[in-house]
Amino acid sequence: MLTDSASAELVKYAANGFLAMKLSYVNAVAELCERLGADILDVTEGMSYDRRIGREFLNPGPGWGGSCLPKDTQALLQVADAADFEFRLMRASIDTNTRQRQRMVDKIRLAVTGNRNGSLTRTRVALLGLTFKAGTNDLRDSPALMIAALLRQAGAELVGFDPALPTAISYPELEGIELVADAYAAVAQADAAVVLTEWPEFRTLDWPRIAAAMGTPRVIDTRNLLDRDVLTRAGLTWTGVGRRQPSDTTVLAAQ
Template sequence: MFTRRIAVVGAGYVGLTTAACLASLGHRVCCADVDEVKVGQLRRGEVRILEPGLPELVAAGVAAGGLRFVVGAASAVDDADTVFLCLPTPRGGDGAADLSVVESVVAEVRDRLSPGCVVVTKSTVPVGTARRLAALLGRDDVAVVSNPEFLREGSAVPDFLGPDRIVVGSDDRGAAERVAALYARLGAPTVLTDAASAEMVKYAANCFLAMKVSYVNALAELCERLGADVVDVTEGMGHDRRIGRAFLRPGPGWGGSCLPKDTAALASVAVGLGVDFPLLAAAIETNVRQRGRVVAKVRAAVGGALRGARLGLLGLTFKAGTDDLRDSPALAVAELLAGEGAELTAHDPAVPAADPRTSGVVTLVDDPYQVAKDADALVLLTDWPEFRGLDWAQVAELMERRVVVDTRNHLDPEALRAAGLDWHGVGRRPVRC
């Protein structure tokens, strides 16, 4: 039985996951987007986002009648008692989040909202947005609530349906409780707070995770200099419950749609308020530096100069399990390598050879073995499970120089050594054949 009438504005990554999951909880959901082609695809059950479990959830919701898709926000909100705003808030020129799309939609639906309706910001928005939107709405009979998402690409559906916590904030306690009740079936810990605190939670969490990754990347560099093994070091750290194991894997740096944008936004807020936040500034600086450190590692592996070197790249997305290239550290490293004159061939299981998003930096191929042909080195940049299962003896036969730089410590060094390949990781001693 459907219990609430919900409109979700935005059928992107967050919006589509939110709509499909809320429908699976028994609510009647109408999801709106301005892209007519996308809406048509979704009505047919076609999901173009690479996210495990999401196509099945969308199909089930449509088939059950609890999920439908429309063009335009206004047509979705007419009979809704709750409206979720899942809209892009890109990084502006000064690092602050750009709310122009959010404000445009609020202005569009302002006079269409039913009395007693609750407007919910789901995407990451600056602290103070709820009050700003309430003023823009100008309606005492409509409350604004902050309900930040904590979805990881590649596991968004289980993250939504099995969350660590649900955060709901509003200056109207009753409205916050109504939004929290939407998730009652999940039985998750719920934090009810004011709007500003709820908005701050998302930035606080993501920036802490970014600092943790930057910390372990700096630690990996120390391990290399001191002859220690970062894998053993982080294993020893991770058993401490105060620290935990998550986000303690070194790599080419953090990226994606959230961490770069959220760290820049919080740093911009701190500057604007005259608050010194050196920890966050150092995390951002360390992340940029890490990309250069990866390039230096590749440069050394091919003999000291990259100009004319033929490099094969394994992985381009910012993480495995997604087709997202936004702020990908893999692409950032590729651009730096190309800038030094390297010739790049790349394969990623989620990026087709004709994909225009790589902007001509690399030659994309559909076969991972093609990147090895005549290569002076292979550089693993994204930890796709498929790469561990490659026939490394065949890879070695195809290469000009038998060197692999594993920026994720993803591969089995001994398997590569047995195949006749030198393996160079991050924060670990090289393994040579």
């Protein structure tokens, strides 16, 4: 594609901005699912059959991060501001992403204390996954670390494991997090285990062993990575994002 320099610059910013908006949108829809008793997996599957939407970037999670989306969305706002254009849609997408991190902390509070405003002081929280996505050791703008910072501010004691982060290396970004060598060490005596990165190997962990090792056997799965039935049979309580609980009724069907 041959174009002018201004258009070429905007191609990259606009593409990553669109992906960020799509992720913020699906995270907002996931919250709506929780309030209505719907299930985000069914909703996104139905959406994906529309070829204009597709299947990519329709997985809810703890928020988007990494080396590109945060940088390029901010750059797009700066370009818009310089052109005296108020890009409200992009700003709202960024605000939604920031709110998503706090929403995950509230979900953890509720799971641990039974109250969205409950105290996490001196609770032990195991963080499974710290990089911004699976398949990388990149910690830049990782939503896992943003959530960890909020949990630390709330008084929680944090222990973490990530397959891409050897414990022999010191990571300044992990200040306040005890990094351990495997998931089993992370969950020992924990009040909750929180899945923050979608590493596929987490699916094959020995979940009965984890349930026995934890102080309280509960998992908050911010990536909807794990099989709820597998964890339930292992004796753990599982909480996902935008997922209908087995006891929920479908509000929309009754209306």
